[in-house]
Amino acid sequence: MKLKNILFGNDWISPFLKKNRSGFILSIFLGTITISMAGLLMFSSGYVISKSATKPENILMIYVPVLFVRIFGIGRPVMHYVERLTSHNWILKITSLLRKKLYLRLEKTAVTLADRYRLGDLLGVLNEDIGNLQDLFLRTLFPVLIAGSLSVALIIAGGFLSLWFAFGLAIFLGFLIVILPLISLKFTVKLDEELKIYRNQLFSHLTDDILGLQDWVLSGRKEDFLTTYRGSELSARKIQAKLLAFGRRRNLFLQVVYGALVIYLMIWSSGILKLGDAPNYIAAVSLAAFPLFDAFSPLSDAVVETNRYGDSINRLNALPDQDEEIRSEEITRTDLVINNLQFYFEENKKIFNDFDLEVKKGEHIAILGRSGVGKSTLASLIRGDLIPQKGEITFSGVEPSKAKNVEEKIGVINQSPYLFATTVRSNLTLAKLDATDEEIWEALELVGLLKMVESLPQKLLTPVDEAGERFSGGERQRLALARVLLSDVDVVILDEPTVSLDPITENQLLTLFFERLRDKSIIFITHHLLGVHQMDRVLFLENGSIKFDGKPAVLLESNPTFKQLYQLDLGNE
Known part of the structure; x- marks a missing residue:
């Protein structure tokens, strides 16, 4: 299921985004500001270090940069706290509305649910799918949009310095935002699908087996129950191990790309910044790239998980009572x-x-x-x-x-x-x-x-x-x-x-x-x-x-x- 359909092709996501867009936009803005302050903190620190190493004639020469270090050093955790407070308050409100919507759908057809769903499957819908929609915002939409807005700001800022610099920066950021996440999706989508099937089966079967645990014990087949469960669990863990191994290799490659980005910034800045006080900005520009790792590193995992979110939305859409008729009348007499x-x-x-x-x-x-x-x-x-x-x-x-x-x-x-x-x-x-x-x-x-x-x-x-x-x-x-x-x-x-x-x-x-x-x-x-x-x-x-x-x-x-x-x-x- 494509991300566009996940966001706009259902009645579980887009209605809540439209009604509560102000809190969503504020969370994206605060997240972008938080990463920006982290970069400015490193930029100011790099300048102070370089300037101090040249033995300035007067301590007042680094007073303002030191002041910026303090401002951004205090501002970054404060903005990070405010961003987390805002985004989590928003997502908890959305999750509450989603659960209310789900329970309204289930309540009106509670009697017939047993004929349409196994208990384990229904518990899976209640427990996992709403949680997946919550993760869709926290682990996909927020990181992707924060990284996107930050990239646009960086490329525009780089364009004021040099078009070639902005072009090189766009290549690196495009690889981090688009190419690497798509490669991750291609190599992990099949494994993720198999793992998801195993987990759903384990959840459903384990629920049914636990409800009938007394029968397993009385029939003397407790070991059969444990053997079957352990076998399924082992299969799921093997798939999970493959995903974790790929994730480690991808993260190693990601760090190599970041290393190349830092080297590119050092080469560009050393070639451009040569006169007067300009050399002191070489370390500042290079160090400012390091906080970007926190913004771009979650993107590959975020894109991979969109497939799971799509399945959750499909299951939620398949629930009965799409219209959610509101009960408005009152019984006064009971004839x-x-x-x-x-x-x-x-x-x-x-x-x-x-x-x-x-x-x-x-x-x-x-x-x-x-x-x-x-x-x-x-x-x-x-x-x-x-x-x-x-x-x-x-x-x-x-x-x-x-x-x-x-x-x-x-x-x-x-x-x-x-x-x-x-x-x-x-x-x-x-x-x-x-x-x-x-x-x-x-x-x-x-x-x-x-x-x-x-x-x-x-x-x-x-x-x-x-x-x-x-x-x-x-x-x-x-x-x-x-x-x-x-x-x-x-x-x-x-x-x-x-x-x-x-x-x-x-x-x-x-x-x-x-x-x-x-x-x-x-x-x-x-x-x-x-x-x-x-x-x-x-x-x-x-x-x-x-x-x-x-x-x-x-x-x-x-x-x-x-x-x-x-x-x-x-x-x-």
Whole structure:
């Protein structure tokens, strides 16, 4: 991918450059001034050394040059600090905007990402690609543009002294800025591509393997896992060693070119500067070339890395939801209406076809059906995580996919509520950021966890293990309920929340759920009938539509299918 396309052929770079160009231009200007001050410092120092060696008649003869040495000696680190402060502040602001843009794209299609991306690939996008865009500015654009602006200034300044001098300087600088970076790109692009593929594969495979590490250990294949990983790592390191070897040879050649540039400056200045005080400028002109090494030496690496940036932009552009629709509406009332719903992941396999459903505010319904019939898909549609191909889902006229307050109105407790590797308090306040300790303790008491949390070493500040492994399944479900109670949502979707629990714990939790959520709308998705007698209605899904819908007691008396399911669930033939 060419640098022009990287900068202007996407919506990840050019929009941010246009909106924040003043900070970008200021960073380039400050970088150029920093290198210029370094050159002027060496120029002044060279003159002072030469002038002092000729034993001037009076110390005042070198007072002004010494003053310039002090000015540029202090000015260079100050300008360098200001330049770094400005450029890094700018790039951190841009990176923040890039991450926000990325998360907005991922958030609206979070449910379907698992079908489109492996977890390792997705983590690679989040971790590496945004970092590459940050490096694009810091390691490519800034060095290239600073070196370019500095070269133009040097050639123009040299032209005032001699056109032949400016021409010779242009040849050296052209070789450093254009020819050597292009040669580096030609010789390293293939190796860099192979290394990038290896790294992406390692990241993806290692993520998957770590998630299944317990299976590797239980199957007695830990050594196979380590051998496979070490082999891939060794291959990547061999390629990296070749790149490093080429880099060392290139840097050696670069230093030879700089040596030739210094010799050229010495020959030119000794041939031109002969009379009066002029010979003292020979060392000054020659020494002024040394700081240029800091400006031009990173260019070859910067150009080589553009290929990696191009791939990152391609992956980011391939993410779903290009339009980034902003949610602007608000759900005020929570009467659910579904009309003529059609939804499918594959066009020839419809999950719902002309599906209709109404749920009044405060109503409790249970949704039954065989595995794969679409119960959890319906929950995602109701939450606005999925968008139907046809029909509408609204809460009093507002589509959940367009509502900015959907998280404040609809809560979910599923089979495996996730707990993050932070404190108990932080896990609970995800639902309400400004929740007080009193509110948290009250929620914990309502779900029966007050004594358990009080017994923890640091109580609410006790760290939770990754994914909440220190808690049992029932305790994690209770913590999930506490989060819902803190959020004070109006609609709660219970998506088979007790499927992996033992019967006693399952019965206790369902009783607790229905008791604590009795004043809210409940959509209870389940594959068996424990607890459905506490619902206002029971629905059975089949072939994309509702096979029956009614009160549990009435269905038990009048519906043979429901009666048979109920008996099977009790273990009766």
